[in-house]
Amino acid sequence: MKAVEIKKGIYWVGAKDWNLREFHGYTTSRGSTYNAYLIVDDKITLIDGVKEPFTEELIARIASVVDPEKIDVVVCNHVEMDHSGALPAVMAKAKNAIMYCPAAAERELKMHYDTTGWNMRVVKTGDTLNTGKHTLSFVQMPMVHWPDSMMTYVADEKILFSNDAFGQHYACDGLFDDADPDIIFDEAKKYYGNIVWPYGAQVQKVLEEAAKLDIAMIAPSHGVIWQNHIPQIVEKYRLWSSYGHAADKAVVIYDSMWGSTEQMAREVASAWSEKGLKVTLCCLKHNNVSDAINAIVEAKYVALGSPTLNSGILPTMGAFLTYLKGLAPKNKVGFCFGSYGWKKDAQSEMQDILTKLGWSLPEPIMTLNWRPTKEGLSLVRQAAEKIV
Numbered sequence: 001m002k003a004v005e006i007k008k009g010i011y012w013v014g015a016k017d018w019n020l021r022e023f024h025g026y027t028t029s030r031g032s033t034y035n036a037y038l039i040v041d042d043k044i045t046l047i048d049g050v051k052e053p054f055t056e057e058l059i060a061r062i063a064s065v066v067d068p069e070k071i072d073v074v075v076c077n078h079v080e081m082d083h084s085g086a087l088p089a090v091m092a093k094a095k096n097a098i099m100y101c102p103a104a105a106e107r108e109l110k111m112h113y114d115t116t117g118w119n120m121r122v123v124k125t126g127d128t129l130n131t132g133k134h135t136l137s138f139v140q141m142p143m144v145h146w147p148d149s150m151m152t153y154v155a156d157e158k159i160l161f162s163n164d165a166f167g168q169h170y171a172c173d174g175l176f177d178d179a180d181p182d183i184i185f186d187e188a189k190k191y192y193g194n195i196v197w198p199y200g201a202q203v204q205k206v207l208e209e210a211a212k213l214d215i216a217m218i219a220p221s222h223g224v225i226w227q228n229h230i231p232q233i234v235e236k237y238r239l240w241s242s243y244g245h246a247a248d249k250a251v252v253i254y255d256s257m258w259g260s261t262e263q264m265a266r267e268v269a270s271a272w273s274e275k276g277l278k279v280t281l282c283c284l285k286h287n288n289v290s291d292a293i294n295a296i297v298e299a300k301y302v303a304l305g306s307p308t309l310n311s312g313i314l315p316t317m318g319a320f321l322t323y324l325k326g327l328a329p330k331n332k333v334g335f336c337f338g339s340y341g342w343k344k345d346a347q348s349e350m351q352d353i354l355t356k357l358g359w360s361l362p363e364p365i366m367t368l369n370w371r372p373t374k375e376g377l378s379l380v381r382q383a384a385e386k387i388v
């Protein structure tokens with residue numbers, strides 16, 4: 001396990017978690033990486049760590065360049081355990097190291113680990129640290145993704161160590177964004193939608209700060225390092241953080257008991273497709289909520305379908321709506337539909353949730369009793385067509 005030099009004297013010393021398939025409810029079908037970086041300068045500096053089970057790998061990669069006991073500086077950009085899990089072992093080895101982190105990170109680290117004996121210095125936006133040839137500048141980015149989150153910028157090398165921002169849960173051979181652009185941008189979108197979406201205003205502040213910097217490399221804590229597509233990923237972050245969308249994208253998310261709501265879902269999808277929209281049909285029986293979220297990040301139109309089960313929504317749709325409420329996306333045009341036997345509770349409950357999210361709901365709920373008739377499906381189609 002060796003370090004990989006990404007710039008002269010600056011190394012990737014992280015870990016690739018090829019087998020990761022779940023990250024707090026998020027399906028990670030392409031695994032992930034925990035990117036940590038080592039700057040070999042007068043002061044040996046480690047930026048971030050890895051998830052605890054990969055501690056030995058981190059230490060081995062560091063040891064391929066320098067003795068880990070000689071680390072002078074540890075920068076903790078974020079306390080979530082996929083980055084801080086290895087830090088107790090690092091601090092135990094590097095007994096003279098000073099850890100630099102924001103005040104919130106110091107508090108959180110003390111609540112997660114036994115930090116007895118750790119030498120910690122609190123930093124804030126605008127603070128700098130000279131390590132010899134390089135000067136690190138710290139930029140706090142609270143809530144991207146936790147209150148403690150921070151970026152670290154190395155001006156002379158034009159590298160932004162952006163932690164969770166600009167990340168993707170994606171393991172691949174190589175470290176840079178010369179992988180398939182369709183995959184890396186899709187994984188970046190999925191990551192944004194599932195991890196960062198609630199914090200659009202905070203991301204906009206990050207983008208304001210980043211715009212002041214001369215950046216040739218964005219080195220996040222997950223996935224590939226951006227150097228070929230920096231303007232494109234920054235532009236995507238502008239779009240996603242402002243709750244913008246592609247006007248021609250639509251998603252129909254649904255589940256069905258005996259196929260009636262599925263017929264309605266297909267009718268909505270077909271109507272929208274024939275109106276020229278690019279439609280994704282997503283059945284929650286077969287797709288995880290995190291994939292459904294990925295599908296709606298850039299969509300303008302989102303239809304939700306569930307039949308009434310007892311007095312409520314099907315559990316798959318209930319779980320999706322719980323997840324959606326937490327992520328609180330804005331600026332969508334919604335449409336709720338579904339079949340029922342004797343109560344229309346599911347559809348009005350879905351409509352209430354979308355109303356609370358502030359979505360535009362130009363058409364009332366569309367319900368069909370028991371099995372859809374040809375006439376009933378025609379009404380579904382008319383309502384869907386009116387929305388666009």
Ligand code: FEO
Pocket residue numbers: 078080081082083145146164221222
């Ligand atoms: Fe990759 Fe918020 O941790």
